[in-house]
Amino acid sequence: MEKIEVFELVIDTDDESGVTAIALVDQPAIDSNWMAFSQQTEDEEKRIIEGYFMVADLLIPRIGEQGEKFFVKFSAKTIEAIREKQSRLGMTNNFNLMHDPRQIAEGVYMLDNLIIDNERGKVAPKEFEKVPNGSLWGSAKVDNDEIWNSIKAGEFSGFSVEGMFKQLEPVTMDEETINKIRQAIQNFEKSIQESVQVINNKTI
Numbered sequence: 001m002e003k004i005e006v007f008e009l010v011i012d013t014d015d016e017s018g019v020t021a022i023a024l025v026d027q028p029a030i031d032s033n034w035m036a037f038s039q040q041t042e043d044e045e046k047r048i049i050e051g052y053f054m055v056a057d058l059l060i061p062r063i064g065e066q067g068e069k070f071f072v073k074f075s076a077k078t079i080e081a082i083r084e085k086q087s088r089l090g091m092t093n094n095f096n097l098m099h100d101p102r103q104i105a106e107g108v109y110m111l112d113n114l115i116i117d118n119e120r121g122k123v124a125p126k127e128f129e130k131v132p133n134g135s136l137w138g139s140a141k142v143d144n145d146e147i148w149n150s151i152k153a154g155e156f157s158g159f160s161v162e163g164m165f166k167q168l169e170p171v172t173m174d175e176e177t178i179n180k181i182r183q184a185i186q187n188f189e190k191s192i193q194e195s196v197q198v199i200n201n202k203t204i
Contacts, residue, residue, distance in 0.1 A: 004173055006171050006172070009072050009166065010165065011078060011081055011166065013085055017163070018081075018086060019091070019162065021096050021162050022053060022095050022159050022160070024049075024156040024159065026098070028158030030052055030160075032158060033157045035051060047148055050112075050128075050139035051137070054079050056116075057132055059182050075134070076134020080134065092113065097156070099162050108143070108144060112137075112138050115134060116136070
């Protein structure tokens with residue numbers, strides 16, 4: 001059976017590694033779409049998107065320069081360090097579109113970011129409550145009309161982090177084991193695999 005390498009990604013608190021931006025994307029690598037809230041009130045919309053930024057220990061598929069398949073993951077400890085460093089450096093409002101640094105998401109800014117700890121009651125809203133401890137959930141406000149209209153049209157459906165990370169020495173797993181791990185982690189979540197949902201006049 002084919003063996004596949006799995007790399008754990010980490011950061012250092014004292015160098016340039018870490019999350020530099022959060023992208024609004026059409027297909028989030030963590031397999032979890034956000035929810036978009038419009039809650040129409042006269043001519044105003046709530047314009048909040050919320051969902052997972054990172055899911056602890058989720059095996060994320062990647063393709064190397066030579067076409068080789070491998071996986072990466074972030075531990076709960078690393079996710080917490082990323083959040084702390086991002087906040088300390090004032091980078092929580094760095095959003096772009098589709099990981100394109102030329103497409104800065106002006107008018108999009110962070111409202112909340114929360115490390116999930118179910119035992120301590122640190123849980124996301126009920127649509128997102130079942131995730132491994134150490135995952136990072138958050139919400140953002142979208143004041144940009146063009147971006148908000150693209151979200152409502154389903155052109156963007158989730159968050160994806162980007163940055164500079166260090167790789168630990170890989171471990172090898174067979175594909176069957178990898179699939180079982182991915183499925184076990186994804187089973188923590190409720191099914192949120194549909195296109196972005198816009199919920200009008202409803203409190204969730």
